[in-house]
Amino acid sequence: MGSVAVDVRGVSKRFRLYHEKYTSLKEKVIHIGRIPHEDLWALQDVSFDVKEGETVGILGRNGSGKSTLLKCVCGVLQPSSGEVVVRGKLAGLLELGAGFQQELSGRENIYLNGSMLGLSKREVDRMFDDIVEFAELGQFIDNQVKFYSSGMYVRLGFAVAVNVDPDVLVIDEVLAVGDERFQRKCMDRIKQFQKEGRTILFVSHSPDQVRSICDRAVVLSDGQMIGMGPPGEAVRLFRERLLEAGDVLALRVEQLEPPAEASATEDGGAPGETADVQVATGHLAGGADHVRPIRITEVSASYPEADRRPYLLPGETLVVRVGYQVAEPTDNVIFQIDVRSPDGSALFQTDSEILGLQFDAPVGPGAVEFHFEDLPLFDGAYDITVGIRTPRGMSDWREPACRFEVMNPGRSTGVVALPCRVAVVPQEPVAP
């Protein structure tokens, strides 16, 4: 370790975006000199190095230049300026099975692909059995690859790339293929690579993956490298950049319109016409003409350091505040709250009745607060849904009412931050 395996020096890449693509002579002549185009800098002066034996992840949003960078490292694209110096044999997995010839058998493709990765026939001969075994193709190895299932196809592609004994492995989001078992096998192989002191450079959309296997990570944003550091740090930077960019993950405290009931109640039985009311109408038990006695005015999430950073750390306390407006006195009001995971599944559901709060609401504004202590959640943006029930039915419902984000500075991954520690069990010394 110590010497540099991949040295990216001031790499910039400019793409010309033509508004229309003229590839025929006639069109080029007609539009000569004034072919409208914009310059798009997919990479701007990116410099970093990857030490031998290091695993470096590349994080970034779609279009931030991740794949362009990998293509420059692999040599598929030439940088507009700057250079990449790669020391040792490089195997690039930009797309699994990219070099396959449909008409040839799996066996022939292994040799063809191997030679594309710079192997001699003898070297492929030596690894052939390993490759077939890893790809789990068995007797299908002599069938034409055009008859392969997509799973077999990618397995063969991955098997060739990882068995060619590269010094540097470059992977572009191709690990999300195959069944779960094969994915695990791929990850095992990658970890074995790490143990063998090989260098890995890979792009991932999953901060969890970066956290669990990378030594360092590079964060790209709009073609610029905005940071490089330990994975936890890099993931934090990546998330913060997402938040700044106003992506969906942003924490939003929904400031609801001031209650529209002024008009709604004056109209008496008339159905509410404002958009605000219409959204909620579907969820109301009493139907459209039902006058809602109590309505949500505001839902907000807060936590100790909310003014300093737009996310929580696992184990911090989250307070969800539900403001409401009561139009007519109601007994037995129940506040319901759901927490949903980033993929939309319900993580937690409860209401004030279950939590032991019996509440009769007088006319006027008010608020309740839900306290989540030691929030045991990992990375992600979580949605909160809030509803108010009365004995006569659902009175109001906000979905999603607000959103909060959790960022994990540590290296564990998963959904739930289970409290966990590890220790060596002391052994009784065995008498000889």
Added chain:
Amino acid sequence: MALEAPAQPPDAGTIGNASALRTPDIVAPGRGPKTTRVVSAHSSIGQRLAAIWESRELLVYLVRTEIKVKYKNSFLGLLWSMLSPALNLLVYTVVFGFFLKNGMPNFVIFLFSGLLLWNFFSLGVLSATGVVVANAGLVKKVSFPREILALAAIGSAGVFLFFQVIVMALFLVLLHNTPAWSLLWLLPVAFIPTAVLGSALGILFAAVNVYLRDTQHLVTVLVGSAWFWACPIVYSYSETAHNFLALHHLTVLYFLNPVTPLVMTFERVLWNHPGLVSLTTFLPTGKKHAQAFILPSWPATTYLWADAAVFGVAAVILFLAMVVFGRLAGNFAEEL
């Protein structure tokens, strides 16, 4: 540049961990001094030639792939590469032997000796022109010297040349046409400039075609037809072209076509009827056979120097083609 090789391969110490799936002998030896590769906007021709040389095995595989794929689903397979020229020759024998008699003894051999070389040249250049576009998927995702694709097209044309040579040998025996044994060495002398010229044009057109798809059509017309008729393949230089050219002072222009001397070399060696030739057609008046010059009566050295000159020209074009290709290749992946 961190070039100093570590005293030990970095993974040498960790082989113990690594032996779960791979046998240690794969990991440990054979990973000697590591190659350093630079990806940048400017790489010299020397570097690219070195890269092409490194990938020569890939070249062989690509040629094999193309030939395999071509005959993959046909019953007779590779046999077709000999069967189709043989059948063509049979057709020519019938057509020129019975219907379009021109009096040249063994005209089929004359025709085929020129065609051999021409087919290699034109098939190579034509298929090389479209090869980068046709392999867009590969070019966008896999890194290798792109010139290899064009060279593979020339290479597979060379393989077909080989099969045609076998057919040619067969017909030479069948038609009792003895080649000039003492001049056989002129065949490679003519073949090498053809290969270099074909590679040069193939590389050039392949690159230009990525940006200007008209190239494909243009080359089909120019190389496929116009250039073919500019060479003395179907007609003979001395009998048909010489007087006309001399009359209009076009002889120099005619020989500016680099393929002409190469084709004539093949005709000289394989057809082997130099000097005055008795035609097989009778003069209307008497029993005497008409006589004519079909090939110029040049000594072997003239052919040699003419072919050497073509080689020089081809080498210059190849250099220029490499320069152009190098300039254009960097953006292939985004243009395709």
